[in-house]
Amino acid sequence: MGRKLSIRMSLAAVVTLAVAGFVAVDNAGVLGKTSVDVNKSAIGAASVTTGTIVDGLEEEPANLNPILSPSETFSEIVDMSLYRNLFMVNPKNQLVPQMATVVPTVKNGGISKDGLVYTIHLDPKAKWSNGQPVTSKDVQITYELIMSPEVNAVSKLGWDDVKSFQIVNDKEFKITLKEPDAAFVQDALASVMPGIIPYSVFGKMNPKDVNTAKFNSDPTVTNGPYKFVSWTPGADIEVTANPYWDGPKPKTKNIDFKIIPDQNTLLTNAKSHSINVWYFDPVQDLDQIKAISGATVHVTKMPVFEMAVVNFKDPVMKDVKVRQAMEMAIDRQAIVQQLYKGNGVLLAADQSSMAWSSNPKLKPYPYDPAQAKQLLTQDGWKMGSDGYFQKNGKDLSITYITTSGNSTREATERLIMFWFKQVGIKMTIKNYPANEYFGSILPSGKGWDLAEFQDQDSSDPPAGPQELFTPTGSADYGSYNNPTVNKLFAEQAVETNAAKRTQMMQQIETIFHDDLPALWYYAPEEIDTSINMTGYVPNPWDVDTWNCYDWALK
Amino acid sequence: MSRFILRRVLQSIPVLFGISLLLFFMMHAMPGGPLAMYSHQPGMTKALLNQLKENMGLDKPLWVQYGHWLLNAVQGNFGYSYNYGVPALHMVLQRLPATLELMLSSFILAVVLSFVIGVISSVRQYSFVDYSLTILSYFGIAMPTFWLGLMVLVIFSAQLHWFPSGGLMSTGGGSLGDRIWHAVLPVSILAIYQIAHESRYVRASMLDALGEDYVRTARAKGLSEATVTWKHALRNALLPVSTVMILDGAYLFGGALITESIFSWPGMGRLFAQAISQDDYPVIMCEISLLSVIIILANIFSDVLYTVLDPRVRLS
Numbered sequence: 001m002g003r004k005l006s007i008r009m010s011l012a013a014v015v016t017l018a019v020a021g022f023v024a025v026d027n028a029g030v031l032g033k034t035s036v037d038v039n040k041s042a043i044g045a046a047s048v049t050t051g052t053i054v055d056g057l058e059e060e061p062a063n064l065n066p067i068l069s070p071s072e073t074f075s076e077i078v079d080m081s082l083y084r085n086l087f088m089v090n091p092k093n094q095l096v097p098q099m100a101t102v103v104p105t106v107k108n109g110g111i112s113k114d115g116l117v118y119t120i121h122l123d124p125k126a127k128w129s130n131g132q133p134v135t136s137k138d139v140q141i142t143y144e145l146i147m148s149p150e151v152n153a154v155s156k157l158g159w160d161d162v163k164s165f166q167i168v169n170d171k172e173f174k175i176t177l178k179e180p181d182a183a184f185v186q187d188a189l190a191s192v193m194p195g196i197i198p199y200s201v202f203g204k205m206n207p208k209d210v211n212t213a214k215f216n217s218d219p220t221v222t223n224g225p226y227k228f229v230s231w232t233p234g235a236d237i238e239v240t241a242n243p244y245w246d247g248p249k250p251k252t253k254n255i256d257f258k259i260i261p262d263q264n265t266l267l268t269n270a271k272s273h274s275i276n277v278w279y280f281d282p283v284q285d286l287d288q289i290k291a292i293s294g295a296t297v298h299v300t301k302m303p304v305f306e307m308a309v310v311n312f313k314d315p316v317m318k319d320v321k322v323r324q325a326m327e328m329a330i331d332r333q334a335i336v337q338q339l340y341k342g343n344g345v346l347l348a349a350d351q352s353s354m355a356w357s358s359n360p361k362l363k364p365y366p367y368d369p370a371q372a373k374q375l376l377t378q379d380g381w382k383m384g385s386d387g388y389f390q391k392n393g394k395d396l397s398i399t400y401i402t403t404s405g406n407s408t409r410e411a412t413e414r415l416i417m418f419w420f421k422q423v424g425i426k427m428t429i430k431n432y433p434a435n436e437y438f439g440s441i442l443p444s445g446k447g448w449d450l451a452e453f454q455d456q457d458s459s460d461p462p463a464g465p466q467e468l469f470t471p472t473g474s475a476d477y478g479s480y481n482n483p484t485v486n487k488l489f490a491e492q493a494v495e496t497n498a499a500k501r502t503q504m505m506q507q508i509e510t511i512f513h514d515d516l517p518a519l520w521y522y523a524p525e526e527i528d529t530s531i532n533m534t535g536y537v538p539n540p541w542d543v544d545t546w547n548c549y550d551w552a553l554k
Numbered sequence: 555m556s557r558f559i560l561r562r563v564l565q566s567i568p569v570l571f572g573i574s575l576l577l578f579f580m581m582h583a584m585p586g587g588p589l590a591m592y593s594h595q596p597g598m599t600k601a602l603l604n605q606l607k608e609n610m611g612l613d614k615p616l617w618v619q620y621g622h623w624l625l626n627a628v629q630g631n632f633g634y635s636y637n638y639g640v641p642a643l644h645m646v647l648q649r650l651p652a653t654l655e656l657m658l659s660s661f662i663l664a665v666v667l668s669f670v671i672g673v674i675s676s677v678r679q680y681s682f683v684d685y686s687l688t689i690l691s692y693f694g695i696a697m698p699t700f701w702l703g704l705m706v707l708v709i710f711s712a713q714l715h716w717f718p719s720g721g722l723m724s725t726g727g728g729s730l731g732d733r734i735w736h737a738v739l740p741v742s743i744l745a746i747y748q749i750a751h752e753s754r755y756v757r758a759s760m761l762d763a764l765g766e767d768y769v770r771t772a773r774a775k776g777l778s779e780a781t782v783t784w785k786h787a788l789r790n791a792l793l794p795v796s797t798v799m800i801l802d803g804a805y806l807f808g809g810a811l812i813t814e815s816i817f818s819w820p821g822m823g824r825l826f827a828q829a830i831s832q833d834d835y836p837v838i839m840c841e842i843s844l845l846s847v848i849i850i851l852a853n854i855f856s857d858v859l860y861t862v863l864d865p866r867v868r869l870s
Contacts, residue, residue: 068639234824258725272711439586
C-alpha cells in the first residue's frame, strides 16, 4: 500500500512539475519580464494610432542602452524605435535633425571656421518619454560616460576627439575638438549607437555601474517615437507610441519585436502572416518570399563590400601580380548571377558607387583567366606537371578561409577553387565559426592567405577601410601597410573641405584598386520583406526602423 | 533512505567541482573569446580592446579567474553576462520555466506513449501492428529534429494554419489554452525521439517479462490477459526502463536546444546556444552548473525510484 502510494506520489510530483512549468511561465512576467506601466505616463492617451506591427528579429538585442557594447544590427533596430540622437542619416545619406534644430555647418555658424568648435541647439520641444525636456545635460552625461574607461561603450569614435564640452544653457552647448574631425557629427551625434541617454537616470550613477544598470534591459526613459513596454527574454520586446515624441505621429500604436532565431522559421512565420517585417532575407528564398500574399519585397543597394582580405605576412601574397592574377581568375559576375540571383554590383575597390568616397573612374577587373595566366608567367611562375604554377619548386598554393555556416560563401569558395585551378592556383578551404574567425584566426594572421567577409560603410565611409587597411586599425588583419594610404587617411580625417576630402579618398581608392589589399568582389543587395503593412522604407545608411512612425497596418 | 540521499549528495560535490574546473579551462581554451565581437566596432583600437578585457576581468591569470568564479558561484553569484550586463543566474532562471514547460510536457507525453506503444508491440509480437509500430519507431529515431520540426511548421502552421509558427504565446499575452496551443508542436517534436526509442526499451523489457515463469503461473491461475500484462508483466518490466527514462528526461535539455531554436521558444536551450556562439562565459558556466545539478539529482531520483519499484533492492 505504502509503495503504491509512493508511485502515485512520484507520478503526481512529475505532473505537478509540468503544470508548474506552465504556471511558472504564466508568471514569467513577474520573474522574467521587465516592464513599465504604460498608462501612468501616457498623458497623451488620446492617441488615435492603433494596432500592433510584429517585427521579426533573427537575433535578440544584447541590451537596450544605446551607449553600451556590443553594437549589433538587431540592437540598433530596436534602439532606433526607442531613441533618437541629435541627428539621423536618411536613406539618401543626408543628415537630418532629430533632437537638434539644425545640422551645424561652417556656413550657418554651427561650426567655427577652423573646424574646432561646434555649437548645437536642441529642439525646444524635444522631450523624454517621462515628459522631461531633452537638455544639454543629457548630451554631456552621454559624452562623459562614453569616455569613461569603466564603461564598455559601443564606440568612442568622434567623442574621443572632444577637448571640452561647455553647456551654454539647457538647449545650447558647445563642443571643442582637439583637432578638426570631418566626420564628428556623423560619428558622435548621428548614429543610433551610441545614442543619447537621459541625465535623469545616469546623472548620478557611478560609471562602473552603467554596464550592469537595470536600465539596460528596462529602459524606462527614452526619447524616440516609441517607448518601452516590456522585454520577455528570448521571446519579444514590446514598445508603444511615445506621447511625448515631437516628430511625425506614429501610425501604429505598438511594435512587437519578436525574436525568431532561425531563417527557416522566419520564412514560415512570413508565410503564415505571423510577422509584418523580416530583415536580411536569404536570397535563395527570394522566389518563395515573392509568392507570399500581401508581401512587398524590398531589394536595396547597399554600401557594403564583400571581399577576400589578403594576408601580407605570406611572401607569395605580397606579390601584386599574384593578387591581380587572382582577381582576374574569378568570374565574379557569374557569382552575382548564380548565387545572388543578380542582386549585386561588382566592385572596383572597396567603396560602392553609393558612397561619396568611391572613385567613378575605376572599373572592376575583368574576368580574364588567360590574362591571369599571362601575369603569373611574366612574374616568373612556371606551369608544373601537376597543373599548378610553381616557383622555386613550390606550387602556387593558398589557404582560403571564411565564416562557416554561410551557404552562399561556401558555394562561392567552391567556385573560386574551381576557377583558381583553371589558371593553375592551388586552393585549400578552411572555415571557422564567426567568433573564432574574427576573434582568433584573422587577428593571428596565421593559417590563411585570403579571408572572405563583408564590411559595411557607415554614413562617413572612410572609417571602415581605415580600420581595415591601416596599421593603427583594430581590423588590419592582413597587416597591410602602405605609407601613402596611411598618410591620405590621416589627412582626410582632419580635412573639413568636402571636395578635397573626396579627392583624397578617390586617390586611396585608386591605390586600393591597383594594389589589391583585398580581392574586391561585389556589393550584394539587401532583401527585406514587409507584409500587410505600408510605410516600410529601407535605409542603406542606417537601420530600417528609422521611419517606424510611418509604419501602418494595411 | 535519507542517509543514502545525503551520501549521494555529498558524493556529487566533487563531481560538480570537477565539471566546473574542466569546463572553465576548456571554455577559455576555445579560440575566439568574448572580445571577438568587439574588434569590429567602429573606431575600435587595440588599447580600447585591452580596456574592455580589464573591465571584464579577462586580463587576470586563468586560475585567478577560476578562483573568483568558484568563490562567487558557491554563494549563488555566477557573475554578469558579458553581453546583457545582467546576472547570469537571473538570465538562466528567467528561461527555466519555459524549458520546464517544454521538457516536462514532452517527458510525460513520451512516458505515457512509450508504455502504450511498447506494451502493444510486445503483446502482439510479430503482428502487423508490431511491425508498423517498429517502423514508426525507427522513423522517429532516424528523423533529425531540426528537419522534422521545420516540416511540421510548414505543414501545420504555414499551410494548414492549425498551430502558431512559434513562440510561447500570442502577442499581448495568452490564456492557458493559448499557451497549450503554442506548446503542441514543440512538445510533440521533442517527445517523438523519446517515444521512438523508449518504446523499444519497453517492448524488449516486456518481452522478457512475458516469458517469465510467474507470468505463466498467473495465466494458469486464470487471471485475465489484461491483468497479467498490466499488473504482473509491466510492473517487472518497469525496472530497467525507469532508469533509462529518467536519465533521458534529463537529457531532454539537450534536445530542447534545437527545438527551442526552431519554435522560437524562449528557453534555456536557446540561451545556451547563444551564449556559446558569443563566448558569454558567465552564462555558459551558470547554465552548465545548473544542468549538472539537475542530471545528478535525476540520477539520485532514479536510484530511489528503483527501490520503490522493486522492494528487493536495498539502498544500503
